[in-house]
Amino acid sequence: MKAIKEAWGGLLKPVFVPASIIIFVMIAFSVVYASTAADSFKTLNEAITAGVGWWYILAATGFVLFALYCGLSRVGNIRLGRDDEKPEFGVLSWFAMLFSAGMGIGLVFYGVAEPLSHYVTPPEAGGVPGSTDPAARQAMELTLFHWGLHAWAIYVVVGLGMAYMTYRKGRPLTVRWLLEPLLGRKRIEGPIGHAIDTVAIVGTLFGVATSLGFGVQQISAGLEFLGWVDRSNWFIVALIAVITLIATFSVVTGVSKGLKWLSNINMGLAASLALFVLILGPTLFLMQSWVQNLGGYVQALPELALRTSPFSDDGWAGGWTIFYWGWWMSWAPFVGMFIARISRGRTIREFVFGVLLAPTIVGSLWFTIFGDTGILRQRNEGDLLDAEGAVNNNTSLFQVLDGLPIAVITSVIAIAVIVFFFVTSSDSGSLVIDILSTGGELETPKITRVYWAVLQGVAAAVLLLVGGTSSLTALQTMSIATAVPFSIVLALACVSMLKAFRYDVATTPRYVRVTTTSDVAGDEPTVSTPAAPRKRATAGISSTFSGLSPSREGLTSSRGDGGVVLAVHEVPNEQLEVHPETGAVEYSGDNAPVDPLGGEVFDTQEFADSAEGQKDSNPS
Numbered sequence: 329m330k331a332i333k334e335a336w337g338g339l340l341k342p343v344f345v346p347a348s349i350i351i352f353v354m355i356a357f358s359v360v361y362a363s364t365a366a367d368s369f370k371t372l373n374e375a376i377t378a379g380v381g382w383w384y385i386l387a388a389t390g391f392v393l394f395a396l397y398c399g400l401s402r403v404g405n406i407r408l409g410r411d412d413e414k415p416e417f418g419v420l421s422w423f424a425m426l427f428s429a430g431m432g433i434g435l436v437f438y439g440v441a442e443p444l445s446h447y448v449t450p451p452e453a454g455g456v457p458g459s460t461d462p463a464a465r466q467a468m469e470l471t472l473f474h475w476g477l478h479a480w481a482i483y484v485v486v487g488l489g490m491a492y493m494t495y496r497k498g499r500p501l502t503v504r505w506l507l508e509p510l511l512g513r514k515r516i517e518g519p520i521g522h523a524i525d526t527v528a529i530v531g532t533l534f535g536v537a538t539s540l541g542f543g544v545q546q547i548s549a550g551l552e553f554l555g556w557v558d559r560s561n562w563f564i565v566a567l568i569a570v571i572t573l574i575a576t577f578s579v580v581t582g583v584s585k586g587l588k589w590l591s592n593i594n595m596g597l598a599a600s601l602a603l604f605v606l607i608l609g610p611t612l613f614l615m616q617s618w619v620q621n622l623g624g625y626v627q628a629l630p631e632l633a634l635r636t637s638p639f640s641d642d643g644w645a646g647g648w649t650i651f652y653w654g655w656w657m658s659w660a661p662f663v664g665m666f667i668a669r670i671s672r673g674r675t676i677r678e679f680v681f682g683v684l685l686a687p688t689i690v691g692s693l694w695f696t697i698f699g700d701t702g703i704l705r706q707r708n709e710g711d712l713l714d715a716e717g718a719v720n721n722n723t724s725l726f727q728v729l730d731g732l733p734i735a736v737i738t739s740v741i742a743i744a745v746i747v748f749f750f751v752t753s754s755d756s757g758s759l760v761i762d763i764l765s766t767g768g769e770l771e772t773p774k775i776t777r778v779y780w781a782v783l784q785g786v787a788a789a790v791l792l793l794v795g796g797t798s799s800l801t802a803l804q805t806m807s808i809a810t811a812v813p814f815s816i817v818l819a820l821a822c823v824s825m826l827k828a829f830r831y832d833v834a835t836t837p838r839y840v841r842v843t844t845t846s847d848v849a850g851d852e853p854t855v856s857t858p859a860a861p862r863k864r865a866t867a868g869i870s871s872t873f874s875g876l877s878p879s880r881e882g883l884t885s886s887r888g889d890g891g892v893v894l895a896v897h898e899v900p901n902e903q904l905e906v907h908p909e910t911g912a913v914e915y916s917g918d919n920a921p922v923d924p925l926g927g928e929v930f931d932t933q934e935f936a937d938s939a940e941g942q943k944d945s946n947p948s
Contacts, residue, residue: 339776340767342522347529347765348783354534354810355787358794358802373805377646380812382636384653387815389633391481394822395680398488403829404677406836408491412906415673425670426686427595433543433749434655435475435694436598436742440728441721442474442648443467443699444706448719451644453637464703465624468617471695472625473632474652476688482656484683485818486664488676489825495672497828500768503528503661503817510824525764527813528661532764533780534810535658536757537787538803543750544568544792549722550743554736565789571747572785575754579777594748601741602697608732609701618696625692647804654808657815662760676829702728754781839899841915 398404407413417425446467448458454470456462489506499505504521511520544567551557606614637645671679705728706712712727714720720727729738758780762772765780791802905916929935 338766338769338773340522340525340765342519343525343529343767344765346522347526350526350530351533351783351787354806355790358790370801372809373646373801374643376805376808376812377643377650381645381650384650384815385634385636387819388478388482388653388656391485391818391822392477392633394826395481395484395488395684398484398829399677399680399684402833404675404680405838406492406676406829406832407496407673408488408671408676408679409495409673410906411836412904413673415671415678417670422670422674422682423686426667426683427690433539433546433746433753435691436725436746436749437542437546437721439694439698440702440724441719443471443695444702444712444724445719445721446470447703447706448713448717451637451648452640452642453635453644459706464707465620466628467703468621468695468699469624469628469632470648471699472621472688472692473629474649475691475695476625477629477684478633479652479656480684480687482653482660482818483663483667484680485821485825486660487667487671487683488679489821490664491668491671491679492676492825492828494668496832501665501668501770502764502768506821507817507824509828510820524817525767527817529761529764531658531810531814532661532757532761533784534787534806535655536662536753537784537791538655538658538807539753540568540750540784540788541792541803543746544571544788545722546725547743547746547750549720550726550739550746553723553726554739561793564792568785568789571750572754572781575751575758576778576781578751578755579758579781580774590748591752594745594752597741597748598745601738601745602694604738605701605728605732606697609697610704613704614697614700617700618693621696621700622692646808651804651808654811655804657811657818658807660814660818661764662757665760665763666756698725698728705731754784757784839904839913840896841899842896
């Protein structure tokens, strides 16, 4: 009872209570209309697709443009932290963690199924007949479109906003503060801010529940494919209960290190599974396909980015593109908070291109290995479709693995990967939702994390059971529906962040070193100056040229006016030391660029005529 009172006291009740009520109402709606749930979800899916599908497509492409603008413009120079702050993680470690954020149940679930589905049943809007060479190329272009830049641009909006507002501006780590530059602190701390975090919680819970539903479907299908169980509703409920219990145990015991090791092991298993298929499968064909897939994706991107298919009535866009954009938006607070927490100290330019490119390239390799293997298998053997000529999303991965050596072992590994993703997604999702429901507190009560973990499992189970044979439609529809209000929050966040970035760019100084030519060869700099005024003290920095060596032979200007010849070098923030109390800025050579050629000298005419040779012969 004491723990409950303490947990209740730490909650932000105007967020926790409305979010809980909305979630329970949506679950109850599914249960009440269980008898007609399949038709209800299908009708709702079609209504949302027709009503807001165009908005999802426009917004997602707008997020890509927003991310590219931030990365390519002067905004990219802003550091997500103090001006002199160094990144917390090295580049390789950072990329590895971005890769782990990009891996999930969805990649395993759709690795074979999505490319194969697009190959067999391409969209009407593409005008390409199914099961043909053009259909195979288009299938991979569409898959990479769904899992590439657009998906990660959505995460950039939330992750970049959270990292900027928390690590540079000192705000709590919640979604609401992304809109402070636009709405002001008073509104953000009031009902509007509460509504924003409530929307984020509801969307995140159903986004995670959708992933858990996919995972349970594939785990049960894999076990049945191996002949170990017979699937039933009771088995699905028991499976969800057991895995949710494992996730809850990790929440209660606080085994953060164990969860980290579990995540690392899972990444190793997933990578091993991909390498296994790559090496023992059609290796040369897959490498050729990967290069072609990347080129096809880049070429098709401009046309796909704004395709709304107004003349098509096959429902393809609602079942795929619009579902994905809604799913990614539901996941945005979850993934965005993760990448924000690992990106402190990086510039916005590093953040944008790291988050956009690293997972996109890894995802393209994953889908090439599994997707093109599946397409090739269907072309050669024709045994991956069911009796009705459709792709079975749940078993297609196991069918592909069945055509390779040690199929039972690799199938078990695939099931283990899904289970581990289930556990880590449930645990991490509970933590993110709990942080939002407490107003940004990083140390949240365990009992409320248990509450959210159980609620995620319940939501996944209900959607699977009431959806029946159309459970996939139920999961997709819930993701699309809950992302509608959050898509508006994301669009406003882009406007809000640009407003803050413009001010930051206008007021943040760019430091330069000013030296006489006698210092260029490596002497300590004589004086430094900021390119723009700073509000804080700048002891050790001079805005004048006093103190420079007097004019001497070789340093006067060509006009003979006695002016001093100067060399100006821009100084990256990594080479600055800022005194924490006085704000004094000093240049430090500790992080200066290192010559990869080691300053070697050659006794050759080519070296003497080169820029390096000229510098070496005039070490004034």
